[in-house]
Structures are given as C-alpha cells and as structure tokens.
Amino acid sequence: MFIHKAFQTADELADFMNDVVIGKMGIIGPLDLDGLTLILDATTVTFVGTALTLNQVVDQINTAMSAAVATIRNYGHNAPFYQQLAIIKATTVIDKDGTANAIFGLSTTADVTVGADAIAKTDIVALMMDTTSAVKGLYRLIYEE
Numbered sequence: 001m002f003i004h005k006a007f008q009t010a011d012e013l014a015d016f017m018n019d020v021v022i023g024k025m026g027i028i029g030p031l032d033l034d035g036l037t038l039i040l041d042a043t044t045v046t047f048v049g050t051a052l053t054l055n056q057v058v059d060q061i062n063t064a065m066s067a068a069v070a071t072i073r074n075y076g077h078n079a080p081f082y083q084q085l086a087i088i089k090a091t092t093v094i095d096k097d098g099t100a101n102a103i104f105g106l107s108t109t110a111d112v113t114v115g116a117d118a119i120a121k122t123d124i125v126a127l128m129m130d131t132t133s134a135v136k137g138l139y140r141l142i143y144e145e
Contacts, residue, residue, distance in 0.1 A: 094112045
C-alpha cells in the first residue's frame with residue numbers, strides 16, 4: 001500500500017523518514033522535573049531543577065549521555081507552544097519506565113527504539129517539493145508500507 005504524507009519543513013520530513021521520536025507539543029516550562037528520570041540506553045538521566053526550560057532539559061540529557069541524543073524541534077514555528085523534545089540519535093532505546101516520560105509525551109507502555117521504523121530508501125516512491133498546491137505542506141513523500 002502506498003502512503004502519502006505532507007510536511008511543512010525539510011527537518012520534519014527528515015525526522016519522519018528517520019523515525020526520530022518526537023514528544024508532545026506545548027512543553028514551554030518552567031518544568032518541575034527535580035528527581036524525575038528518563039532512561040535512555042539503560043542510562044538513567046535524573047533531572048535536577050524545579051524551573052527548567054526545555055533547553056536545560058536537553059542539556060541535562062545530552063550531558064548525562066555524553067552525546068547529542070536530544071534536541072528541540074518546532075518545525076518552523078516560532079511560538080514556544082510548538083516546541084517538542086526530540087530524541088534523535090538512531091538506535092537509542094527509550095525505556096518506558098522513565099518517570100518523566102508522560103510529561104514529554106514519550107511511551108509509558110513499551111520501550112521504543114529510535115530509527116526502528118525508519119523508511120528505507122527502497123520504499124520511497126516519490127519525494128518532491130510542492131510550491132503550487134493549496135494543500136498544507138510543501139514537502140511531499142510517497143512511500144510503500
């Protein structure tokens with residue numbers, strides 16, 4: 001079956017194709033995460049702070065992991081409401097038992113591996129930039145599922 005998707009930005013398209021794990025929208029803080037955890041690749045990230053910004057959350061994750069594992073995505077929107085936590089490093093396992101998972105919109109029922117459902121190049125039927133359509137989305141992807 002062929003699936004058609006439209007995206008606002010090239011980042012959004014790339015994240016979808018690479019199966020980047022994106023949390024829920026609207027995390028604007030300040031966040032009281034003191035003592036809460038994310039468990040990534042069996043490493044427990046324990047947050048410190050009662051008034052954290054999303055930038056500080058990302059910094060704490062990346063410091064604990066000693067790698068660029070997390071970032072912020074907003075896909076071209078400037079308003080903080082659109083900010084989302086993104087776990088971008090392929091093969092990172094996000095454990096369901098992190099006590100901060102629900103706050104970020106990450107799974108609390110099953111462990112998730114970043115990139116596990118990435119779209120293979122051989123499954124892409126068409127990839128185009130649409131500047132003429134009234135339909136929302138400038139980047140279009142058609143792939144076989």
